[in-house]
Each structure stands twice: as structure tokens, then as C-alpha cells.
Amino acid sequence: MREAEVVIVGGGPAGLTAALESAAAGADVVLIDEYLTLGGQYYKQVPDGFTLKSAKAEGAEFGEGTEILEHLRASKVETLLGTLVWDILDERTLAVYRGDTTERIRARHLILAPGAQEVPVAFPGWTLPGVLMGGAAQALMVSQRLLPGRRVVLAGAGPLQLKVASQFVEAGAEVVDVLEASSKPPMSMENALRAFGHWGKMREGLEYWLKLKKAGAPYHPHQVPVRALGNGELEAVVVAEVDADWRVIPGTERTLEADTLCLSYGFLPSTQLPRLAGCRIVFEAESGGWVTQHDANQETSVAGVYVAGEVGGIGGADVAEEEGRVAAIAALRALGKVPADGLRKQEEKSRARLAEARKFAGLTRDMMRLKPALFDLMTDDTIVCRCEDISVQAVRAALADGEPTLRGVKIRTRAGMGCCQGRMCGHLIARLIAQQTGASLDRIDLDTPRPPVKPIPLSALAAGVDL
Amino acid sequence: MKGTPQRLTRNIERGCSVTVTVDGHPIVAYQGETLAAALLASGRRTFRHTVPAGHPRGVFCGIGVCFDCLVTVDGSRIRACVTPVRDGMQVSTTEN
Numbered sequence: 001m002r003e004a005e006v007v008i009v010g011g012g013p014a015g016l017t018a019a020l021e022s023a024a025a026g027a028d029v030v031l032i033d034e035y036l037t038l039g040g041q042y043y044k045q046v047p048d049g050f051t052l053k054s055a056k057a058e059g060a061e062f063g064e065g066t067e068i069l070e071h072l073r074a075s076k077v078e079t080l081l082g083t084l085v086w087d088i089l090d091e092r093t094l095a096v097y098r099g100d101t102t103e104r105i106r107a108r109h110l111i112l113a114p115g116a117q118e119v120p121v122a123f124p125g126w127t128l129p130g131v132l133m134g135g136a137a138q139a140l141m142v143s144q145r146l147l148p149g150r151r152v153v154l155a156g157a158g159p160l161q162l163k164v165a166s167q168f169v170e171a172g173a174e175v176v177d178v179l180e181a182s183s184k185p186p187m188s189m190e191n192a193l194r195a196f197g198h199w200g201k202m203r204e205g206l207e208y209w210l211k212l213k214k215a216g217a218p219y220h221p222h223q224v225p226v227r228a229l230g231n232g233e234l235e236a237v238v239v240a241e242v243d244a245d246w247r248v249i250p251g252t253e254r255t256l257e258a259d260t261l262c263l264s265y266g267f268l269p270s271t272q273l274p275r276l277a278g279c280r281i282v283f284e285a286e287s288g289g290w291v292t293q294h295d296a297n298q299e300t301s302v303a304g305v306y307v308a309g310e311v312g313g314i315g316g317a318d319v320a321e322e323e324g325r326v327a328a329i330a331a332l333r334a335l336g337k338v339p340a341d342g343l344r345k346q347e348e349k350s351r352a353r354l355a356e357a358r359k360f361a362g363l364t365r366d367m368m369r370l371k372p373a374l375f376d377l378m379t380d381d382t383i384v385c386r387c388e389d390i391s392v393q394a395v396r397a398a399l400a401d402g403e404p405t406l407r408g409v410k411i412r413t414r415a416g417m418g419c420c421q422g423r424m425c426g427h428l429i430a431r432l433i434a435q436q437t438g439a440s441l442d443r444i445d446l447d448t449p450r451p452p453v454k455p456i457p458l459s460a461l462a463a464g465v466d467l
Numbered sequence: 468m469k470g471t472p473q474r475l476t477r478n479i480e481r482g483c484s485v486t487v488t489v490d491g492h493p494i495v496a497y498q499g500e501t502l503a504a505a506l507l508a509s510g511r512r513t514f515r516h517t518v519p520a521g522h523p524r525g526v527f528c529g530i531g532v533c534f535d536c537l538v539t540v541d542g543s544r545i546r547a548c549v550t551p552v553r554d555g556m557q558v559s560t561t562e563n
Contacts, residue, residue, distance in 0.1 A: 034531065036551060041530060047551070049482035049499030057478045117532045127535075129512040129525030136529020139548070144504040145475040148526070171475055232523050233512050386527070386535055389520045419534035419544075454531075457543065 012040020130234025387418020
């Protein structure tokens, strides 16, 4: 079994800075990512085989990503791409799947930076091809250089969808409408005042906003899509106005012809790996729900296991990068790679930047906080579990019939037993439990993750030499 | 065709083209593309139908989380959104 002083899971902003900081101090570092390109969802790169005619034409964020990845390639970090961590045994031993086989990697210090997934919001028709999440649209446009549709409706909460909408405009799509569920549009005076001082972010937001205005794209606060329509694929979206609590106002429906509906309702921390490592998970509504508890050094309740980035609470890329650095410095000190008070200056700088970044993150998170009525859009026939085609009605019947828990629903309906292992339906079922029992979300436990955290072929398990 | 996804050309050069066979029909793709991008660019937005209900599904999360974009490649069920194309790949959107 191979061993490394620092093993980092996840090659997004958090994992990249953690890896660079650790390697700079002379630790032997293994960086693992499930995808074939580093950068995560934030520093998306074009795939190998594609060549940019001008790197400069891609903008600042793309350039930052390219620069970090160049540093990484020049460093001594050992990078394992296309590698899935499918289990964590005795806290810091990883079972990984790569190249059709499995092996174990022992970490003296483990930094988990798996990021987040987007919040699925269900309504009738949301499973139709043509309805996709903001992250999918971005992966296709920014990395794959493919425009997924021509007439696009965007919907969600918070400023991220302005960015996705402007990317659609830039790619030549017609943005039919941008719907913001919140009654506070991202550009409101109140939000502008709270963002005071975060000039870079404000400028970025304003650029997106102006691009949309220039393209003549309509923008509607307090509106949501209530139904997606189409014979086999998306053809139209029915949208409606909502009140301050996001309750649909009857009689306000209108129908928009569109081939693409792009949803950006915020993020859920991907806590499967920390849970397998035995880390304590806590509910923080303001940080995206269930998050991995950590101390000021990013260390979790399990000694030697750290988290960085979204998995410890939704905060965005700037927060993630500084958390990655703070976690790495703590691990390096514990390893004796630097003196106990070493890297003090870097740490101070990092903590100051972290405090600033967290302030801004607090603002965007407030805008993305979903109100419970959004989940009243689910009708009896709406599919909740996309893997197993389980409807709201079936889940409600199961809730009435027995233990009102995710586990109970899973046993009675199979919801959550499919390939995604509850990543899509789990939080929707939690909302249905909340509706039915009146319990608050922090009282509704997540289902326990089981290895493998994502499906791997049985042949790979059989081929695993040291398992 | 209305709604057909489209490869973007601004500021990008694609490398070698490869041929992928989808349900018996050859489509052109480029090295580095995901199978999902190649399928979309060929005008296919429906990647499979669920069993037994028969609901159509395509790309949803796009980052390997939801498993909606499953297709069959050489007998294995794989996520089209995170799988790069290979020359000669045999893809089925109808096997389940």
C-alpha cells in the first residue's frame, strides 16, 4: 500500500492551493481528482486536444486557473486524475478506483476538498432533456465549447445565474428570460451596499448585468419556473410570480417557448467522503445545510483529517483557496515539515483574506437561501428520484406508512437506491419530510453513505490487488 | 434545426476528429470532447429512456453527480458527461 504525507482529494481551488502549499514545504503530496482535468468546476479548462487561439481572450478567471495549474505541473505534487475515492477506511486510508482497478493509499494527513453539487429543485417536467443545471451549462460552454441550446430560460437564486446567462449570451444563444426567485435581485441597492468594498466582485457582477441588458435579455425578480413542457424534450417553460415567501401567486402564469431551461439554485456541500471518514457533520442553514464541522485550522473531528472549500460550508472559490492553504499549513506543522510557528506570515495573510472572502460569501449565500415554498412546486406526479422514477406521491405514501426518515423512504420506495445514491433525491425527500411532519431540516438526518460512494465495476473490485 | 446544440468556434481550435458509432450511426467528434458533448453536437438531446416508465433523459447535472446521462459503451453503463470520446467507440442509447 502506498503512503503519502499529505493526500488531498479534489483538484478545485481548495485542493490546488493545499497541494501547492504542501509541496512547497517539501512534503510528499498526492492530489486525487475524479475528473480527467484539474481545476474543479471553478477553474474549468479546455480538454486536452483543444487549443486556445489566445489565452488572454479568455478573461481573468480562466487565466488564474491556467496559472495555478502551471505551478502545479512544475511542482512535485503527484497528481492522480480520473481517480475515484470510493471509500475511506480507518479514517485516513483511501480506497481508490483508477484504470479499472482499485488500490489503497494511506494518508498521514488527509485534506478533503470534494466541493459541492448544485441544489436540485423539482417541479413537473424537470426531468425532460433540455432542462439542465447551471454547472452543466458551464461545463459544456466553458470547457467543451458547446452551446447546449438556442432559446434559453435561466432560473434560480443568487448572482451565479447572471454569470451563466452572460455566458449564454456570449456563446450566441437567445436568453429568453432570467428568473430570480428572490425578491432581492442581486443588483439591489441593499446588496450593493453590503458588497461595499468587494470591488472586484461588484465589477464582475456589473459586467454580467450590463452584458444581459445590452443583449436585451429580460430579468424578472420573484419569478420561478413552475412547469417544464415538451413532447419528449423541452419545448416551453411555464413561469409564475412568487411572493416574498416564494409562494406562487395564482393567475400570474405565462408560457415561454424555450429549448433549454438552466437552473441555478445554489449548492449543497458534498459530505459523502468526510462522513465515510467519520467526521462530524453539522447543520448550518446559512452555509448550505449539512456541512463538515472543522476548527480554525480546518481540522475536522477526526485528527489528521481536514476539509477545505465548499464541503465545510458554501463559500466560493476565494474562501476555498485560503482554507486550502490554512489546512495545508496545519498539516505541515503537525508533520514537522515546518516549525510549529513556521509560515506565520503566510498564515496571517491567508486568514485576513479568508475573513474578507467569508464576508462576501455571506452575502451571496443569503441571496441563495431557498425558501421552503420553492419545494411546494412539486406535484403528486413530479419525479423525485430520477434514478428510480419515484414520484412525490409514492414518497408521501411511504412517509404516511412508516418511519418518516430518508432511510425509511429508501427501504419502502427504492428512492435513493439508484446510481446517484440519493445525491439528487435525498434533499428533496428531506423537504417532503419537512412538509409532512413539520420537522425542521436540521432534525432530518442524511442517509448514511455506503461504499462505493459512486458505482464502480465489480471487476475492478475483483482486480484490486491489495484489498 | 431549432434547438440543436452547436459547437462554438470562437478562440478555439479542435484537434483530431474521431468517429463514434451511436446506435449504429457514425457521428464525428473531436479528441478531448466528452461523449455528452459529442452526442449533443450530433443533435441528440435524449440519451436514454428510463426503465420501466420510459421517460426520456439527457444531460442534467453535467458534472458526474446525477447519472442521468448514462449510455452503454462496449457493454458498460457510463456517464456520458465525464467520459471522453475514443475513436471507434460503440455507443448505445437503447440498451438498459
